[in-house]
Amino acid sequence: MDTDTDTITCQKDGRWFPERISCSPKKCPLPENITHILVHGDDFSVNRQVSVSCAEGYTFEGVNISVCQLDGTWEPPFSDESCSPVSCGKPESPEHGFVVGSKYTFESTIIYQCEPGYELEGNRERVCQENRQWSGGVAICKETRCETPLEFLNGKADIENRTTGPNVVYSCNRGYSLEGPSEAHCTENGTWSHPVPLCKLNPCPVPFVIPENALLSEKEFYVDQNVSIKCREGFLLQGHGIITCNPDETWTQTSAKCEKISCGPPAHVENAIARGVHYQYGDMITYSCYSGYMLEGFLRSVCLENGTWTSPPICRAVCRFPCQNGGICQRPNACSCPEGWMGRLCEEPICILPCLNGGRCVAPYQCDCPPGWTGSRCHTAVCQSPCLNGGKCVRPNRCHCLSSWTGHNCSRKRRTGF
DSSP states (O other): OOSSOOOOEEOTTSOEESSOOOOOOOBOOOOSSOSSEEEEOSOOBTTOEEEEEEOTTEEEOSOSEEEEOTTSOEESOOOGGGEEEOBOOOOOOOTTEEEEOSOOBTTOEEEEEEOTTEEEESOSEEEBOTTSOBSSOOOEEEEOOOOOOSOOTTEEEEEEEETTEEEEEEEEOTTEEEESOSEEEBOTTSSBSSOOOEEEEOBOOOOOOOOTTEEESOSSOBTTOEEEEEEOTTEEEESOOEEEBOTTSOBOOOOOEEEEOBOOSOOOOTTEEEEOOOOBTTOEEEEEEOTTEEEESOSEEEBOTTSOBOOOOEEEEOOSSOOOTTOEEEETTEEEOOTTEESTTSOEEOOSSOOOTTOEEEETTEEEOOTTEESTTSOEEOOSSOOOTTOEEEETTEEEOOTTEESTTSOEEOOOOO
């Protein structure tokens, strides 16, 4: 039963409801939110006892046996407060250092710090463990030392040990000047008193020996700098075109020259006169056509920077009357005719075998036949009524019959005996 008393009722059918009532022993619930307590035993009925203990890292305070009471409580009562964390004790402090943190119980964390001028080596943090020991070991505070500059670009850094401590002296290679303090001393916090300076390139004078009609790729000049020589428009570089400023601020020699670009004589144009005697960059050649020819394209050809001429014009022959049937005006007023045509304008077709029976040549190898004739040469007669019985059409609508037949189409039998 859920309660100490319950009710059973007699039904109309003479039966009790419920049929039976059973009584079971009361049980005590375990306390809520217990994380450090361990309960040993699985019978939580009234007057039953369990033993309790704490998880690792904690110790139990009080009686570790508890009994379930009639009112559903445990006596003596137990909770997480019955378990106290173990203590690891105050950790050892390093020489020239100290401990940060005031809790020394299970899962507490402490931090080591060093005095100014010292740096920590070892575990910075330690944690109190369940075995009452601190994790790791005691850290060491070592005297801070300034790091030697590993590389000083375009110069060198020398370390000197003086009575006041380490000192670094900077110097630059030839052709470079120091920008910044030349010396620095090591401070108590392990850093140099001044930042690392720079070795900057010394400036070079403007090159005074450069080829005529040349330009330089740079406007400011420094030691070890490579400068390219470029030619002005219309000139072509011959030779090595790079000069270098030496560490002593002098320039390397060069044999480079800038020569005027030449295109050479221009291309010959048929039926044209070319005027111009200079063939270098920017020069022009002017063309004019002979009489009877017409100029197509640009009148002038120009010498370009790449050493070539722009496309010249073409002089085409002019025919007063246009050539026909695919003919081409090849000379003034003279057509060049394609195969099968002739005449001044290619207007006359050619029939190598003449047209017969009054036929007329109208296209290459093609005759226009009069009525009654057909064929490529008009050599075949046409009979509207076909010749019969072996007859042959010999003239328009006229058949030549065999000896035993007659009529315009050889359809009548010739009589014999006359």
